[in-house]
Amino acid sequence: MPTPPVKGDVNPKQRQYEAMVRALSADLYRFAWWLSRSETVAQDLVQETFLRAWKNLDALRDAESAKAWLFTILRREHARLYERKRLEVVELDDTLPEDAAYASPERSGDAAQVREAIGRLPDKYRAPLAMQVLGGMSADEIAESTGQKAGAVMTQLFRARQQLKKLLGGRAAAEGGRT
């Protein structure tokens, strides 16, 4: 029979931290990956985020808000990391998509294609989209985290999806279309 781990001298803060790492590190890594598009940078960002979280763990009052809190820390870490070497991003057309693409999201294709399309989104759309999809954050929470108004975030989320559909629709057409 395996010996259970010794937990007698583990204090509540360490237990909370360990539980948080185990529960949220995967989503946090995915968010970091979508911000940086690099496995190594993403891992470093997650590591740094949890390091900062440990130092400020007393500030976390509510377990429900842990994920949004960590996402906010990570986004700031990423911003700090790329403060001086912001990558050039090609802005896409912000106009509303064609009805056809809008009406046929099932044409979005497999995960790899969608992933590639998400990767082509500008940072200002991809980041809030990742916060919403991976972090389960509401527009209000994203707005609070990014220091924007909720209306502006709603617009970014709307445009992110429209551009995604447009990108996937265009690719589908180039490939001969899919149904």
Added chain:
Amino acid sequence: MNCLDFRRRISAEPRSRDPALLAHRDSCTEGCAAFWQRAQRFEDDVEAAMAVPVPDGLADRILLAHATGERRAQVGRRRAWLAMAASVLIAFGGVGMLWRYSDQHSLPALAVAHMPWEMDSLALTRPMTDDQVEAGFVGRATHLKGPAPGMVTYVHDCTVGPYPAVHAVTRMDDEPVVALYMPGKMDGKPGTFHRDGWDGRELQLHGGTLVLLAQGASRKAMETAERGWRAAIEGPAPASIGQI
């Protein structure tokens, strides 16, 4: 809520459970339910695409790095405490050594340390003449300004530590009292002391420092010796008004 608002909201927040949105979806006859269905499927695709593979053992690596960092910090804190404790010990040791050095080089310590070579002088009982006593002081380039104390049994020029001194012994009621006079030493610290079995007094006189030593001598013998040597070295005290 109209269809345009509904579709804009669903396009921004497809997973929203806002009752107003759901109510419109369920009541709309313009195809909003189908729009909602498509939005859900699209969102499924987005979620699946965003769920990039997570490196194996990520959480464990984070916890390991954290534990290692904490351990290193703990060791660092322990080292800092040890260094501080060592510094305090070294400081105490240094202060102790300074105190010990200072004590061992104090005039009482030097005077007492001088005595083992002069113990025979305490046994002499034949009184010396005033001239002999004066001659002992002349040997240290100083002169008595008053009469020598009574019953001086020994006078010799010696060295107490680094200080040239006149070593004399007076005897009263068979109690020898040693007088070590160091001419020119003006930084004496007047007071009494007891050290290594010797009772002593350190006196600052006009021209130098006088140390009196005795083993078990009476207070009267010590005071008589003090008065006698003070009068001899500094000269008789000026007459007071009562005496005039």
